[in-house]
Structures are given as structure tokens and as C-alpha cells.
Amino acid sequence: MIASQTSSSALLSPPTIRNRFLDEFVNDTEFSHIGEVEAITTAKKVVVCGSIIPASNYSRWYYIACKVCATTLTMENKESHEGEIDGETSLNQFKGKYKCRSMKCNGAIVNAVARYRVPFDVQDSTGSILALTLWEGQALPIFKITAMDLFKRLVESGANPDEILPKEIHDIEGQIFAFKINIQQYNINKEGSSYNIYRLTKDKNIIDELQKKHELNLPQEPTSDSSNEDFVTHPDINMSDKDSVNIEDDDVTTLETNT
Template sequence: MAAVLNGFSYTGHKQTITLDWKSILKKCDDFSGPVNGFMFIDFNSIIEQTCPRDTFFDLIGQIVSVRPLETSNPVASKHYVKLTLSNIEYVHLKVTIFGTQAYQLSQYLKENPDGVGQAKSHFEVTKMFINSDIVEINEYKKSITSLQSYSSSYIDDFKGTFPLKTICEITEPLKEMKFLLVASIVNIRQNLHWYYEACYKCGKKITSVSKHNHSYTDPHKITETVVVQCKDPSCNNSDFRTVIKYIIPINVQDGTGTIGLTLFDREAKRLLDIIAYELKKIHEAAGDSDALFPMQLNVLKNRKFAFLVDITKYNVNNYNNIYTILKLTEDVSIVSELESKLELMSIESVSLNQVPLESDDVVQSVQKDVISQTDESFTPSTVNKSTATTQGKISTDLKRNLQDIYDVDFGDDLSSTKAKRKSIGEETPLLIPKVEK
């Protein structure tokens, strides 16, 4: 039970109970219902303003930053402290706490400078629990603790059984596979969408469909409206709503070439520390075109990562070599370890390929087109397979200019989704054997 103060109730019920001097209260020792009756809400729904209006809800999160208590107002109830809460998905929500709760939180943080405070409250913060021994907070603590094991398993994927590749080896989507790649992000591709509208429940891209509306007054009159819905029919109920998610098209480069990858919402949020909805609002407020990516994305450039990349069935069937990033890490130890493996692979490759040649033998180079992607274009490049696609010649110096590696040949093969043609260099003469009779 809780008192109704200032016309606000902690529950969604409009009914109230009036107690007088004849009322008898007795503690219930076997109550099976929820003790606090929490109704938690997702941080994104508050940030994107899709949460229910004119109602109450609860938040649970980890305090990641807090400002000093502000006491300049002479009225103590208007003293406040500003803080930032983070949920398990690393979404940050700014919260302001007033009055008694502000002093309560400040005192707790002062006494526990190395501790982590968990906060749970109405959005306007009329009630607050700090590390209380209740089921909901204990479960949340366990989920935070499990993040370490999640992080460990996340990193394990870069030390597991996935093959390590270079870009020149995977320019053609010949089969479905997952592989590791060490490369630097060199640019974000223009004139492509960097966000999309997704279903709030399943995260899939929504579709626009036409809906026919019949007039009640005129049965022959039919109007048509466009509505959005999820591809999964089970999501299209009264609670259906959309969220903005990242789909950032990037180019990455290693010592053997450049290729396009797609960076999706989970990894993008970790790198940018801002959700797509907020960045879209900033971009629109600046009056920038949707065809241009926000300047905030430039922080991704010139950073070296280890990528876990997926060549999907779609890539193979459509011969599309724009692959999906499943995971990435900037951990120096992991990147260095993978680069060392590449060096070892190159040395082993040289040893295997060293064979004696007779003086009369002629080695003719076989060339193969790969795609070289720069800021605004896709350009086919003719790569000498004996030098560029041999592991012995792979350089890990990612600052190396591509023009030092490739002889650019502007041919007909301009699409990154079309089959590459096998070719013989124009400067390589065909050898006609002389037959002596």
C-alpha cells in the first residue's frame, strides 16, 4: 500500500481505499502477487517518444554518470541531480531527480564511490530504490554480471575456428561462410541509406502497403491510404510501432584491396554512442540531405578493426559482394594476434610456392579482376595474381596507397555484383612455340 500524494498514484488503478479509525490492517505472510507492481519500459521508447502518454511506468538501469547536486534554488524540493542511466543494450537515458530523492542518491554515491547504483523509478522520479534487496533489482544485477561472460564469448569468436581471410580472397561470394578480416574503415559510401525503419519487436525492416478504406456513407467510394507493417504477421497488432536503426555502408581496406561491408545497429551504437533516432533528428535539424551521411559518422574512419563477416545465401545467389558485419573489435591484442597470423600464413605460403625452375621455363602471369572501392565509386582493378593474391606478398601496412598495389584498368566490368572476367594482361605477349622438324 502507498499513500496517494499530489494526486499521483503508484498503480494504474483509479480506485482508492479510505482507512479510518475502525480499519484493521494485518500483514500478509504468504502474498503471491508482485510486491512493487513494476511496469518497466524500454529506454528507446522514451527517447523516441513512442512511450504511452498520460500514464506511469518504471525504469531500471545502471548509473554511468552523475553530476553534483544542484542546490542554488532556495526551495529544497527543487534541488536536483542529473545523471545518466544505461540499460543492458547500452542505451543511455538522461534523468533528473529532485528533492529528497536527489539527496538520497547523492549520499549513497558519496558513501559508495566505487559502487554501482541501480535506479528504478517513475520517469518524474517520485519513488526510487537504490540497490534494494528486491527481485527485480537482483535479477538486473545478475544480468549486468553476465555481461562479462557475454563479452568473453564475444571476443572468443575472434579466437575460434573462423578462417582468417584477406580482401583479395573474398571479393567473389562463391559460397556461404563466416570469416575473420583485419582491415581499416576508409570511408562511408554516399547516396546510400545509413538508417532504416524497423519493427520494434523483431527488428526487421518494415514495408509500406496500400490499404483500401470503404466509406460508410457512400459504399461505392473507396479511399486508399498507405500504412506500414512488419513482414512478420505476428508483429502487426495494436502494439505495433517502429524504431530507427543503423545500416551504415562502409568501405574497408587491408594490404590487398578494398571492399564494401554493412555495419548494423548493434555494433554501430557501440561505436557511435548515440542511437540512430537521435542522430537522425540532429541530421534533420541541420537541414542536411538524406543522401549525405551525418558528419558524426566520420569518427569511424581510419580505425582498424578485426571483423567477423558473413557471406550469406543472398550474397551467393545474387553475386553481391557487399557483406554483413556480425561483430567487430578494436582490441589491440586481438588485432595484433590476427595480423601475426597473417604474417605466418604469408611465410608458409612462400615456402610452399618455392619450386625450382629450368632456365628454359617461362612463367606467364594470370590476372584476375577485383573490385577497388574508393570514396564515391567502384573501379575494377587488374591484379597480378602472382604478386597481389599470393600470401607471400601481403602487406599489413594499411596506410599503403592502393595505386601502389593496383594497375587501374577502366573496363566494362564496373559492377560489384557482376561476375568478374578472367583476363590476360594486354602487355603480356602470347608465346607461340617453335616446332623444329
């Protein structure tokens, strides 16, 4: 199943839409060079711009999620093994039923699904590096396939999704994006090393304006067979607060719904 891009992003065709998002990224939101982000001591949203650096050391690109609320599930939450396939297969972690202990589900028995949680680094012209996390809602307009469908496709091809970084993720290496990121209190307290992406865009006009305004001097993008259109993602509203997400490590961040 190929995901619908318009459900997770706005294609920048009408001038009014293009101008609104250009203002949001270029004029209305504070800009920060990547090397300055970790010195920020107030929770807020800022715009950064840079290229995605090679992903050779990335950790796992998906997580096991509650199909209802997107909270992280673990095998310890598994209540039944109905439908599991004989022999070892990574698909079995999405078979059977789980007990979801999130505030929303409150112990309900739910199905599990793979969702994107792609940690990566972004670098600007100063050479500074910032760790970001790409969640399902922001990833769909880029990869154009859900994490669950990509997971199944890898398994069907004989690959182990836990030991391979999919081509879709490799293809964004070196690409330049503008990111509106959420600096939250736990980032300021150094409780999490990765920052949440609130919105992102590859719109050339927005990136060109940011480069001119802030003298970014970003490198030329490599040629790629991927065909990302100009878009701005909508805020991901699947995870609304820190309590609804099982924080497993420093790479896990949460998403905020208010703009």
C-alpha cells in the first residue's frame, strides 16, 4: 500500500499556500544555526536548515506501535500469539495481541503495527551536527510508503528489517531540508539527545530564501532517483504528550499538537 502524500503534507501549488509556509519558515519562526540549538534554554520551536549526513551508523528505523495510539509496545506487553508463523520471522512481532498501557488505551488489548522512528543527523555549512528523529507522519511524504508496508516488503524479499537500512532511507542522504523543530524541556535538561521534527520541507523557494537570509552556503544536493516534490508536512498529531510514549532511549522524542 502506497501512502497518500496529501494526507500528511501540503503540496505547494497555490500561491497563497506557498506564501503562507514561506512566511512560517522564513519570517515568522526564529531561525537557529545548528551549532546554536543546544545552547537554547527556553522551550520553543525554531527553524534549522541543512543536509542529511550518511546513515551508516543509524539505529533501527521503525518501532512496534499500538495501532490505536502509536505508543511503543514491547514483547513484554504481548497477551496472545494468535496468528504467528512457525519458525523465526520478524513479522511475528506484529501478530497476536498486545496490552497497551498508554493513558489513552488504559490497558486495552490492541493490534501492533510498525511505524517510522528514523534517527538521523543533519549538518549545516558551519559543520555543526544535530540529531533529529523522523516519525511516521513526517516520513510518509518523503518515503511514500508506510513503515508497515515497507517492513513487509523487506521480509518478502528475504531481508531482515533489523539488519538493513531500506533504500528509501538511504536515498535522503545528502538531501537538503528545512526543519521546524520542537525544543522541549527534556531537550534543555539534556534528557534526550534527539530533537523532534514539527514540520519539514524540501520546497526550493523556502530553502533558497533561508540560505540568502542567513548566508548558509549549503552544499549541492547529490543526484538521486527519488522524486520528492516540494511540500511542507503537517504537524504529526499521533503522539500528543510525553506520557503517552514509552521512552526507551535518548533517541525517542514526543510530538506536540499545538502550532
